[in-house]
Amino acid sequence: MKLTLKIWRQKNAKAKGTFVIYKMDNVSPEMAFLEMLDSLNKKLVEEDKDPVAFDHDCREGICGSCGMYINGHPHGPVPAITTCHLSMRYFKEGDTIWIEPWRAKPFPVIKDLIVDRAAFDKIQIAGGFISVNTGAAPEANSILIRKKKSDDAFDSAICIGCGACVAACKNASAMLFVSAKISQFALLPQGRIEAKERVKAMVEKMDEVGFGNCSNSGACEAECPKQIKLTNIARLNREYFKAY
Protein backbone atom coordinates (compact mmCIF):
# COMPACT_ATOMS: atom_id res chain seq x y z
CA MET A 1 0.00 0.00 0.00
CA LYS A 2 1.05 3.57 -0.59
CA LEU A 3 0.17 5.87 2.26
CA THR A 4 0.70 9.49 3.25
CA LEU A 5 1.46 10.08 6.91
CA LYS A 6 1.02 13.47 8.51
CA ILE A 7 2.83 13.20 11.81
CA TRP A 8 3.17 15.79 14.58
CA ARG A 9 6.86 16.52 15.06
CA GLN A 10 8.04 18.49 18.07
CA LYS A 11 11.69 18.52 19.17
CA ASN A 12 11.00 18.93 22.87
CA ALA A 13 8.44 20.21 25.37
CA LYS A 14 9.27 23.86 24.69
CA ALA A 15 9.72 23.71 20.91
CA LYS A 16 6.97 24.68 18.52
CA GLY A 17 5.69 21.60 16.73
CA THR A 18 4.36 21.07 13.25
CA PHE A 19 3.01 18.33 11.00
CA VAL A 20 5.54 16.67 8.72
CA ILE A 21 4.41 14.69 5.68
CA TYR A 22 5.96 11.28 4.99
CA LYS A 23 5.21 9.21 1.90
CA MET A 24 5.20 5.48 2.60
CA ASP A 25 5.53 2.83 -0.12
CA ASN A 26 5.19 -0.92 0.29
CA VAL A 27 3.20 -0.90 3.52
CA SER A 28 1.96 -4.43 4.05
CA PRO A 29 -1.65 -4.81 5.23
CA GLU A 30 -0.34 -7.47 7.60
CA MET A 31 1.82 -4.96 9.45
CA ALA A 32 0.82 -3.63 12.84
CA PHE A 33 0.51 0.15 12.98
CA LEU A 34 3.58 0.44 15.19
CA GLU A 35 5.56 -1.77 12.81
CA MET A 36 4.64 0.63 10.05
CA LEU A 37 6.04 3.46 12.20
CA ASP A 38 9.11 1.32 12.91
CA SER A 39 9.69 0.96 9.17
CA LEU A 40 9.34 4.72 8.76
CA ASN A 41 11.88 5.24 11.54
CA LYS A 42 14.29 2.75 9.96
CA LYS A 43 14.09 4.77 6.76
CA LEU A 44 14.61 8.04 8.65
CA VAL A 45 17.64 6.67 10.52
CA GLU A 46 19.14 5.43 7.26
CA GLU A 47 18.67 8.93 5.85
CA ASP A 48 20.38 10.29 8.98
CA LYS A 49 17.19 12.02 10.10
CA ASP A 50 15.62 12.15 13.55
CA PRO A 51 13.20 9.20 13.98
CA VAL A 52 9.64 9.81 15.15
CA ALA A 53 9.45 9.45 18.93
CA PHE A 54 6.46 7.41 20.13
CA ASP A 55 5.71 5.47 23.30
CA HIS A 56 5.52 1.70 23.15
CA ASP A 57 6.35 -1.17 25.44
CA CYS A 58 4.47 -4.47 25.55
CA ARG A 59 2.86 -4.36 22.10
CA GLU A 60 0.28 -6.75 23.50
CA GLY A 61 -2.42 -4.21 24.39
CA ILE A 62 -1.89 -4.31 28.14
CA CYS A 63 0.72 -1.71 29.07
CA GLY A 64 -1.11 1.40 27.89
CA SER A 65 2.01 3.06 26.49
CA CYS A 66 1.25 3.35 22.81
CA GLY A 67 -1.20 6.21 22.95
CA MET A 68 -1.52 8.28 19.84
CA TYR A 69 -4.39 10.05 18.13
CA ILE A 70 -4.99 8.61 14.66
CA ASN A 71 -7.44 10.14 12.17
CA GLY A 72 -9.65 11.69 14.86
CA HIS A 73 -9.63 8.74 17.27
CA PRO A 74 -7.38 7.79 20.18
CA HIS A 75 -5.72 4.46 19.26
CA GLY A 76 -7.16 4.79 15.75
CA PRO A 77 -10.58 4.19 14.22
CA VAL A 78 -11.07 0.58 15.37
CA PRO A 79 -12.95 0.30 18.68
CA ALA A 80 -11.68 -1.55 21.76
CA ILE A 81 -8.04 -1.92 20.78
CA THR A 82 -4.81 -0.11 21.55
CA THR A 83 -2.60 1.36 18.82
CA CYS A 84 -0.26 -1.64 18.98
CA HIS A 85 -3.16 -3.91 18.07
CA LEU A 86 -4.21 -1.70 15.18
CA SER A 87 -3.50 -3.49 11.93
CA MET A 88 -2.67 -1.75 8.67
CA ARG A 89 -5.38 -3.81 6.96
CA TYR A 90 -7.88 -1.25 8.33
CA PHE A 91 -6.39 1.33 5.97
CA LYS A 92 -6.55 1.37 2.22
CA GLU A 93 -4.34 2.26 -0.69
CA GLY A 94 -3.73 6.01 -0.96
CA ASP A 95 -5.02 6.84 2.53
CA THR A 96 -3.76 9.89 4.39
CA ILE A 97 -3.23 9.20 8.08
CA TRP A 98 -3.03 12.01 10.61
CA ILE A 99 -1.04 11.05 13.72
CA GLU A 100 -1.14 13.41 16.69
CA PRO A 101 -0.14 13.19 20.34
CA TRP A 102 -2.79 13.19 23.14
CA ARG A 103 -3.92 16.77 23.59
CA ALA A 104 -4.59 17.87 27.17
CA LYS A 105 -3.02 20.47 29.41
CA PRO A 106 -2.08 17.87 32.06
CA PHE A 107 -0.44 15.72 29.31
CA PRO A 108 2.28 18.02 27.92
CA VAL A 109 4.14 16.83 24.83
CA ILE A 110 7.66 15.62 25.65
CA LYS A 111 8.68 14.88 22.09
CA ASP A 112 6.74 14.19 18.86
CA LEU A 113 3.97 11.75 19.86
CA ILE A 114 5.14 11.15 23.43
CA VAL A 115 3.27 12.94 26.19
CA ASP A 116 3.99 13.09 29.90
CA ARG A 117 1.24 11.14 31.66
CA ALA A 118 2.62 11.77 35.15
CA ALA A 119 -0.70 13.49 35.97
CA PHE A 120 -2.28 9.99 36.10
CA ASP A 121 0.49 8.81 38.43
CA LYS A 122 -0.17 11.78 40.72
CA ILE A 123 -3.85 10.81 40.93
CA GLN A 124 -2.93 7.20 41.69
CA ILE A 125 -0.41 8.25 44.33
CA ALA A 126 -3.11 10.39 45.98
CA GLY A 127 -5.22 7.34 46.83
CA GLY A 128 -5.39 4.67 44.17
CA PHE A 129 -4.22 1.85 46.42
CA ILE A 130 -5.09 -0.21 49.48
CA SER A 131 -2.87 0.14 52.55
CA VAL A 132 -1.84 -3.34 53.61
CA ASN A 133 1.06 -4.81 55.47
CA THR A 134 3.41 -6.66 53.21
CA GLY A 135 3.94 -10.31 53.92
CA ALA A 136 2.44 -13.58 52.88
CA ALA A 137 -0.63 -13.33 50.64
CA PRO A 138 -3.79 -13.92 52.72
CA GLU A 139 -5.99 -16.96 52.08
CA ALA A 140 -8.12 -16.06 49.05
CA ASN A 141 -11.35 -17.52 50.45
CA SER A 142 -11.19 -15.85 53.86
CA ILE A 143 -13.30 -12.94 52.53
CA LEU A 144 -16.16 -14.12 50.35
CA ILE A 145 -17.14 -11.82 47.50
CA ARG A 146 -20.26 -12.05 45.38
CA LYS A 147 -19.36 -13.14 41.85
CA LYS A 148 -21.13 -10.19 40.17
CA LYS A 149 -19.20 -7.73 42.37
CA SER A 150 -15.89 -9.37 41.67
CA ASP A 151 -16.61 -9.39 37.93
CA ASP A 152 -17.55 -5.70 37.98
CA ALA A 153 -14.43 -4.86 39.99
CA PHE A 154 -12.33 -6.79 37.46
CA ASP A 155 -14.00 -4.96 34.54
CA SER A 156 -12.91 -1.68 36.15
CA ALA A 157 -9.45 -2.94 37.09
CA ILE A 158 -8.56 -3.73 33.48
CA CYS A 159 -8.08 0.02 32.85
CA ILE A 160 -4.51 0.32 31.56
CA GLY A 161 -4.24 4.06 32.23
CA CYS A 162 -3.42 4.84 28.61
CA GLY A 163 -5.21 8.19 28.65
CA ALA A 164 -7.45 7.56 25.62
CA CYS A 165 -10.44 8.72 27.69
CA VAL A 166 -8.78 12.11 28.26
CA ALA A 167 -7.68 12.30 24.63
CA ALA A 168 -11.18 11.58 23.34
CA CYS A 169 -13.10 13.80 25.75
CA LYS A 170 -13.92 17.22 24.34
CA ASN A 171 -13.16 18.60 27.81
CA ALA A 172 -9.99 16.54 28.40
CA SER A 173 -11.68 15.09 31.48
CA ALA A 174 -10.10 12.19 33.35
CA MET A 175 -13.32 11.04 34.97
CA LEU A 176 -13.40 7.61 33.28
CA PHE A 177 -9.85 6.80 34.39
CA VAL A 178 -10.43 7.98 37.96
CA SER A 179 -13.81 6.25 38.13
CA ALA A 180 -12.25 2.93 37.06
CA LYS A 181 -9.54 3.26 39.69
CA ILE A 182 -12.14 4.14 42.34
CA SER A 183 -14.54 1.37 41.27
CA GLN A 184 -12.02 -1.45 41.32
CA PHE A 185 -11.66 -0.85 45.08
CA ALA A 186 -15.12 0.49 45.95
CA LEU A 187 -16.74 -2.76 44.82
CA LEU A 188 -14.60 -4.97 47.04
CA PRO A 189 -14.69 -5.26 50.85
CA GLN A 190 -10.95 -4.68 51.13
CA GLY A 191 -11.35 -1.38 49.29
CA ARG A 192 -14.29 -0.12 51.37
CA ILE A 193 -12.10 0.57 54.43
CA GLU A 194 -10.38 3.58 52.82
CA ALA A 195 -13.14 4.38 50.31
CA LYS A 196 -13.94 7.87 51.63
CA GLU A 197 -10.38 9.11 51.92
CA ARG A 198 -9.54 7.59 48.53
CA VAL A 199 -12.31 9.26 46.54
CA LYS A 200 -11.77 12.64 48.18
CA ALA A 201 -8.02 12.60 47.56
CA MET A 202 -8.18 11.30 43.99
CA VAL A 203 -10.88 13.76 42.86
CA GLU A 204 -9.04 16.62 44.51
CA LYS A 205 -5.83 15.65 42.71
CA MET A 206 -7.68 15.17 39.40
CA ASP A 207 -8.98 18.75 39.64
CA GLU A 208 -5.65 20.13 40.81
CA VAL A 209 -3.63 18.79 37.87
CA GLY A 210 -5.99 20.54 35.44
CA PHE A 211 -8.23 17.97 33.77
CA GLY A 212 -11.57 19.25 32.46
CA ASN A 213 -15.04 18.46 33.78
CA CYS A 214 -17.24 15.59 32.67
CA SER A 215 -20.10 16.46 30.28
CA ASN A 216 -21.45 12.89 30.15
CA SER A 217 -20.97 12.89 26.40
CA GLY A 218 -19.63 9.33 26.40
CA ALA A 219 -16.65 9.80 24.03
CA CYS A 220 -14.40 8.19 26.67
CA GLU A 221 -16.49 5.03 26.80
CA ALA A 222 -16.64 4.86 23.00
CA GLU A 223 -12.86 5.10 22.66
CA CYS A 224 -11.62 3.16 25.70
CA PRO A 225 -9.52 0.23 24.44
CA LYS A 226 -10.59 -1.74 27.52
CA GLN A 227 -14.28 -0.79 27.21
CA ILE A 228 -14.56 0.77 30.67
CA LYS A 229 -18.21 1.76 31.10
CA LEU A 230 -19.81 5.10 31.99
CA THR A 231 -21.47 3.33 34.94
CA ASN A 232 -18.08 3.72 36.62
CA ILE A 233 -18.44 7.52 36.45
CA ALA A 234 -21.88 7.33 38.07
CA ARG A 235 -20.32 5.15 40.79
CA LEU A 236 -17.51 7.69 41.27
CA ASN A 237 -20.12 10.42 41.72
CA ARG A 238 -22.01 8.30 44.27
CA GLU A 239 -18.83 7.47 46.15
CA TYR A 240 -17.91 11.15 46.21
CA PHE A 241 -21.29 12.22 47.62
CA LYS A 242 -21.16 9.42 50.21
CA ALA A 243 -17.71 10.57 51.36
CA TYR A 244 -19.08 13.90 52.62
Add this chain to the structure above:
Amino acid sequence: MSKVLFSSISKKFVMALAGLFLLTFLPVHLIINLMLLKSDPEPFNEAAHFMATFPLVKIIEIALIGAILIHIGWGIFLQIQNWLARPVGYVSGNKSETSFFSRFMIWTGASIFTFLVLHFFNFYFVKLGLVAGNPEDFYSLAHNLFKIPAYNYIYLVCFSLLGFHLYHAFSSAFQTFGLNHRLWTPVVKVVALIYAIVLPAGFAFISITLWLFR
Protein backbone atom coordinates in the same frame (compact mmCIF):
# COMPACT_ATOMS: atom_id res chain seq x y z
CA MET B 1 -15.12 22.82 52.75
CA SER B 2 -14.39 25.03 49.74
CA LYS B 3 -12.59 22.04 48.16
CA VAL B 4 -15.78 19.99 48.18
CA LEU B 5 -17.99 22.90 47.07
CA PHE B 6 -15.74 23.77 44.16
CA SER B 7 -14.70 20.28 43.09
CA SER B 8 -15.55 19.31 39.52
CA ILE B 9 -18.14 16.77 40.71
CA SER B 10 -19.86 19.23 43.09
CA LYS B 11 -20.04 21.94 40.44
CA LYS B 12 -21.65 19.49 38.05
CA PHE B 13 -24.05 18.39 40.82
CA VAL B 14 -25.14 21.99 41.45
CA MET B 15 -25.48 22.61 37.71
CA ALA B 16 -27.65 19.52 37.31
CA LEU B 17 -29.77 20.34 40.36
CA ALA B 18 -30.43 23.92 39.17
CA GLY B 19 -31.14 22.61 35.68
CA LEU B 20 -33.65 20.03 36.88
CA PHE B 21 -35.39 22.69 38.97
CA LEU B 22 -35.72 24.81 35.83
CA LEU B 23 -37.12 21.77 34.02
CA THR B 24 -40.00 21.55 36.50
CA PHE B 25 -41.03 25.11 35.67
CA LEU B 26 -41.39 24.61 31.91
CA PRO B 27 -44.55 22.43 32.00
CA VAL B 28 -46.23 25.00 34.30
CA HIS B 29 -45.33 27.76 31.85
CA LEU B 30 -46.62 25.69 28.93
CA ILE B 31 -49.98 25.02 30.61
CA ILE B 32 -50.45 28.75 31.22
CA ASN B 33 -49.39 29.55 27.64
CA LEU B 34 -51.96 27.10 26.27
CA MET B 35 -54.62 29.52 27.57
CA LEU B 36 -53.40 31.94 24.90
CA LEU B 37 -55.20 29.72 22.38
CA LYS B 38 -58.59 30.61 23.90
CA SER B 39 -60.42 33.53 22.30
CA ASP B 40 -61.30 34.82 25.78
CA PRO B 41 -58.32 36.75 27.23
CA GLU B 42 -59.53 36.40 30.84
CA PRO B 43 -58.18 32.91 31.79
CA PHE B 44 -54.66 33.73 30.56
CA ASN B 45 -54.59 37.18 32.14
CA GLU B 46 -55.92 35.76 35.41
CA ALA B 47 -53.26 33.06 35.41
CA ALA B 48 -50.58 35.68 34.65
CA HIS B 49 -51.97 37.87 37.44
CA PHE B 50 -51.95 34.92 39.85
CA MET B 51 -48.32 34.12 38.94
CA ALA B 52 -47.40 37.76 39.49
CA THR B 53 -49.07 38.22 42.86
CA PHE B 54 -49.42 34.90 44.77
CA PRO B 55 -46.85 34.94 47.63
CA LEU B 56 -45.73 31.30 47.21
CA VAL B 57 -45.12 31.90 43.52
CA LYS B 58 -43.03 34.93 44.49
CA ILE B 59 -40.77 32.71 46.59
CA ILE B 60 -40.51 30.13 43.80
CA GLU B 61 -39.77 32.98 41.39
CA ILE B 62 -36.76 34.06 43.45
CA ALA B 63 -35.55 30.44 43.58
CA LEU B 64 -36.07 30.19 39.83
CA ILE B 65 -34.01 33.29 39.08
CA GLY B 66 -31.37 32.00 41.49
CA ALA B 67 -31.36 28.66 39.65
CA ILE B 68 -31.02 30.43 36.28
CA LEU B 69 -28.07 32.49 37.53
CA ILE B 70 -26.36 29.47 39.12
CA HIS B 71 -26.95 27.31 36.05
CA ILE B 72 -25.57 29.98 33.70
CA GLY B 73 -22.73 31.04 36.00
CA TRP B 74 -21.46 27.53 36.70
CA GLY B 75 -22.08 26.55 33.08
CA ILE B 76 -19.79 29.32 31.80
CA PHE B 77 -17.20 28.64 34.51
CA LEU B 78 -17.11 24.89 33.76
CA GLN B 79 -16.90 25.55 30.03
CA ILE B 80 -13.94 27.90 30.45
CA GLN B 81 -12.19 25.26 32.60
CA ASN B 82 -12.91 22.69 29.88
CA TRP B 83 -11.45 24.88 27.17
CA LEU B 84 -8.37 25.55 29.28
CA ALA B 85 -7.90 21.80 29.79
CA ARG B 86 -7.16 21.45 26.07
CA PRO B 87 -5.19 24.50 24.92
CA VAL B 88 -4.11 22.79 21.66
CA GLY B 89 -6.82 21.00 19.68
CA TYR B 90 -6.66 18.16 17.17
CA VAL B 91 -6.13 18.87 13.49
CA SER B 92 -7.89 15.64 12.53
CA GLY B 93 -10.90 16.64 14.61
CA ASN B 94 -12.82 14.55 17.11
CA LYS B 95 -14.63 11.69 15.43
CA SER B 96 -15.54 9.78 18.59
CA GLU B 97 -19.06 8.46 18.86
CA THR B 98 -20.71 10.70 21.44
CA SER B 99 -24.09 11.94 22.48
CA PHE B 100 -24.47 14.46 19.60
CA PHE B 101 -26.20 17.27 21.51
CA SER B 102 -23.74 17.12 24.42
CA ARG B 103 -21.15 18.76 22.15
CA PHE B 104 -23.12 21.97 21.83
CA MET B 105 -24.53 22.50 25.35
CA ILE B 106 -22.79 25.84 25.86
CA TRP B 107 -24.05 27.13 22.50
CA THR B 108 -27.62 25.84 22.82
CA GLY B 109 -27.55 27.22 26.38
CA ALA B 110 -26.30 30.61 25.14
CA SER B 111 -29.11 30.72 22.55
CA ILE B 112 -31.71 29.95 25.21
CA PHE B 113 -30.22 32.69 27.38
CA THR B 114 -30.42 35.17 24.49
CA PHE B 115 -34.08 34.29 24.06
CA LEU B 116 -34.60 34.63 27.81
CA VAL B 117 -33.26 38.21 27.68
CA LEU B 118 -35.70 38.99 24.85
CA HIS B 119 -38.49 37.29 26.80
CA PHE B 120 -37.66 39.28 29.93
CA PHE B 121 -37.82 42.52 27.96
CA ASN B 122 -41.19 41.54 26.50
CA PHE B 123 -42.88 40.31 29.66
CA TYR B 124 -40.95 40.06 32.90
CA PHE B 125 -39.57 43.61 32.85
CA VAL B 126 -43.05 44.86 31.89
CA LYS B 127 -44.36 43.11 34.99
CA LEU B 128 -41.67 44.78 37.09
CA GLY B 129 -42.47 48.16 35.50
CA LEU B 130 -38.99 48.46 33.98
CA VAL B 131 -40.28 48.43 30.41
CA ALA B 132 -43.41 50.13 29.08
CA GLY B 133 -46.53 47.97 28.59
CA ASN B 134 -49.69 46.87 30.33
CA PRO B 135 -48.87 44.11 32.86
CA GLU B 136 -52.59 43.38 33.26
CA ASP B 137 -52.99 42.40 29.62
CA PHE B 138 -50.24 39.96 28.72
CA TYR B 139 -52.76 38.17 26.49
CA SER B 140 -52.86 41.03 23.94
CA LEU B 141 -49.12 41.56 24.34
CA ALA B 142 -48.44 37.91 23.47
CA HIS B 143 -50.93 37.89 20.59
CA ASN B 144 -49.36 41.04 19.12
CA LEU B 145 -45.84 39.62 19.45
CA PHE B 146 -46.78 36.39 17.70
CA LYS B 147 -48.12 38.42 14.77
CA ILE B 148 -44.53 39.51 14.02
CA PRO B 149 -42.94 36.87 11.68
CA ALA B 150 -39.36 37.64 12.84
CA TYR B 151 -40.38 37.01 16.47
CA ASN B 152 -41.81 33.63 15.46
CA TYR B 153 -38.65 32.68 13.59
CA ILE B 154 -36.51 33.48 16.62
CA TYR B 155 -39.01 31.76 18.90
CA LEU B 156 -39.08 28.55 16.85
CA VAL B 157 -35.30 28.37 16.44
CA CYS B 158 -34.76 28.96 20.16
CA PHE B 159 -37.30 26.33 21.18
CA SER B 160 -35.71 23.80 18.81
CA LEU B 161 -32.38 24.52 20.48
CA LEU B 162 -34.07 24.22 23.87
CA GLY B 163 -35.21 20.73 22.84
CA PHE B 164 -31.62 19.78 21.92
CA HIS B 165 -30.40 21.20 25.24
CA LEU B 166 -33.08 19.41 27.28
CA TYR B 167 -32.50 16.04 25.64
CA HIS B 168 -28.90 15.80 26.82
CA ALA B 169 -29.51 17.72 30.05
CA PHE B 170 -32.28 15.49 31.34
CA SER B 171 -30.41 12.17 31.12
CA SER B 172 -27.04 13.74 31.91
CA ALA B 173 -28.38 15.08 35.23
CA PHE B 174 -29.19 11.55 36.41
CA GLN B 175 -25.68 10.37 35.55
CA THR B 176 -24.24 13.34 37.46
CA PHE B 177 -26.31 12.39 40.51
CA GLY B 178 -24.73 8.95 40.27
CA LEU B 179 -27.94 7.34 39.05
CA ASN B 180 -26.97 4.98 36.28
CA HIS B 181 -28.83 1.69 36.14
CA ARG B 182 -28.84 -1.16 33.63
CA LEU B 183 -32.66 -1.09 33.39
CA TRP B 184 -33.61 2.46 34.38
CA THR B 185 -31.08 4.53 32.43
CA PRO B 186 -32.60 3.57 29.05
CA VAL B 187 -36.03 4.51 30.48
CA VAL B 188 -34.67 7.90 31.60
CA LYS B 189 -33.31 8.44 28.07
CA VAL B 190 -36.72 7.74 26.54
CA VAL B 191 -38.42 10.09 29.04
CA ALA B 192 -35.76 12.72 28.19
CA LEU B 193 -36.52 12.33 24.50
CA ILE B 194 -40.28 12.66 25.07
CA TYR B 195 -39.80 15.68 27.34
CA ALA B 196 -37.37 17.31 24.87
CA ILE B 197 -39.87 16.93 22.02
CA VAL B 198 -43.22 17.53 23.74
CA LEU B 199 -42.28 20.69 25.69
CA PRO B 200 -40.72 22.71 22.83
CA ALA B 201 -43.36 21.36 20.42
CA GLY B 202 -46.09 22.63 22.76
CA PHE B 203 -44.61 26.13 22.84
CA ALA B 204 -44.04 26.04 19.06
CA PHE B 205 -47.64 24.92 18.47
CA ILE B 206 -48.91 28.00 20.34
CA SER B 207 -46.56 30.29 18.44
CA ILE B 208 -47.52 28.91 15.00
CA THR B 209 -51.25 28.89 15.81
CA LEU B 210 -51.26 32.52 16.95
CA TRP B 211 -49.05 33.57 14.05
CA LEU B 212 -50.85 31.87 11.17
CA PHE B 213 -54.34 31.02 12.31
CA ARG B 214 -55.51 33.90 14.52
